[in-house]
Amino acid sequence: MGALSHLRVLDLSRVLAGPWAGQILADLGAEVIKVERPGNGDDTRAWGPPFLKDAYGESTGEAAYYLSANRNKQSVTIDFTKPEGQRLVRELAAKSDILIENFKVGGLQAYGLDYASLKDVNPDLIYCSITGFGQTGPYAKRAGYDFMIQGLGGLMSLTGRPEGEEGAGPVKVGVALTDILTGLYSTVAILAALAHRQHDGGGQHIDMALLDVQVACLANQAMNYLTTGVSPKRLGNAHPNIVPYQDFPTADGDFILTVGNDGQFRKFAQVAGYAEWADDPRFATNAARVANRLVLVPLIRQATVFRTTAQWVSELEAVGVPCGPINDLAQVFEDPQVQARHLAIELPHVLAGLVPQVASPIRLSATPVEYRNAPPLLGEHTQEVLQRVLGMTSGVLEGLRKSGVV
Missing domain, CATH: 3.30.1540.10 (formyl-coa transferase, domain 3)
Structure with missing residues (x-):
């Protein structure tokens, strides 16, 4: 049993930062119920090519991007723009320990799914909101994507060839690093809130912002500026404080x-x-x-x-x-150390037979990470979850399907 196998997470997030946090919790054993829009689901399901292929080389329609951040979860489709859908999410929240969402500030309030509303339903709920700029401040209402935050938050001023060199100019990091780091910080915050709940009782609201995380992760470069008043410049692959x-x-x-x-x-x-x-x-x-x-x-x-x-x-x-x-990525996964650490794994997949995955880097001696299931198909677990968690009958579920709620 995983370290977090006693916990249930309601994951209302999509794209990367929220799903990344949800996947970490799922890898550690938590039951993670991913709530998605009927018909479309998580935005990243369509962020391809590339798409996973089946045994005949045909596309399954499952985008590689989506597959990177959603294993060990159960997908439930609920349209919570409808009153009945809102009721279902509230009932799931009442039976959950953690909720993760990354809607715009105030975006869930209209549906009665904001923290203030769900706190009344479940006072012990740990509610993690992930936005571009946080719940307060002049930018709070703005949408925020990783690339934009890398620029606004200073990272791109440090990344790229120095001025005067051929090809000089700001460059983003090759992966959505700010999203990934926000997912990691969110996971740490959730675990801290769980520790507080265990000792003192009660849930709380966690306010995570991509911009906050980006600025915090400027690390030594931020201190280089704060201690001198001089903005560091791009140095290409060189280090500002160490040579060579x-x-x-x-x-x-x-x-x-x-x-x-x-x-x-x-x-x-x-x-x-x-x-x-x-x-x-x-x-x-x-x-x-x-x-x-x-x-x-x-x-x-x-x-x-x-x-x-x-x-x-x-x-x-x-x-x-x-x-x-x-190394390029082919060389990375051929590297003997990478292979010895079993960083490339495969999981059974209903459409493709097997789906490749990158293993979790977390190694626990007593409660190791378990890979229970591949990233789910859209709505794959709707019936099973609603029947098991909410006690819903097949007849009621069929009525919800006909009305487009699930």
Whole structure:
């Protein structure tokens, strides 16, 4: 049994941040009921191609994007724009521990599904709202998507080639990182609220904002600004506080060198054949190397091109200097460490036979993650959930289907 197998989550969210949080809770054993619109469902079901293919190579209509964030859940279709649908969601909320939603601020109030309304139904409910800008402030009513938040929240000012270089300009991260981080922070907040409920009793409202998370995750770069008043600039793959800590060319491609201290730099210099670098006052300390990066980095680049990536990785790993190749995703999933950690898995799927998944990185010794079922088809569990959780009869359910409520 998973660590959270005693909990039920009502997931009214769609796209990525909310579903990501729901999937984490589901992986940890919680029963997660995903409520979707009849006919369309989660927006990401249509965010393709690519789409999952069946054994004959034909599209199943299940988008890869949707499949990334919805395993271990049960899909129930309910139209809560209709009074009867609102009643069903309220009844499910009354029997749930956690609710996750990412509608615009006030968007669920018209349906009586906001926190204030559901708190009366279930005082112990932990209600997690995820929005672009939070429940307060001048931007609260705005919609917010990851890409926009990466720009507004400062991340893109730090990502991309430096000014003056070919191809210079702001670049977003290659995955919806702000959404993912918001899902992670939301999960932490939910678990904290559960701990509070266990000790002190009562649920609470959690107000999560993509912008808040993005700014919080600027980490050292935010502090670089706050302590100096100077906005950091794009450095490409270089690091603002550590040198050398970036990509370098090799005889057959590129590799990443991440020297974290002066001892590692001395070892690197010896392997590179330039032991004198470690005693040069311009390079002997990290602070000196940062100040003289425009001198040192070209010297390193001139040295690294004479060996292959594999040679550099082998020789530097032997002396404890962190480094590695720049892999595409095919190489990632072929990597022996990735395979040893079983990060690529497959789950039985009703249309495709099997669906690939990326395993959870959470490894618990006593309550390990369990992969119970593939991301569900739209409405796949409507009948089962409504009968089991709400005690609904087949006749009542059929009436709801005919009226378009489910």
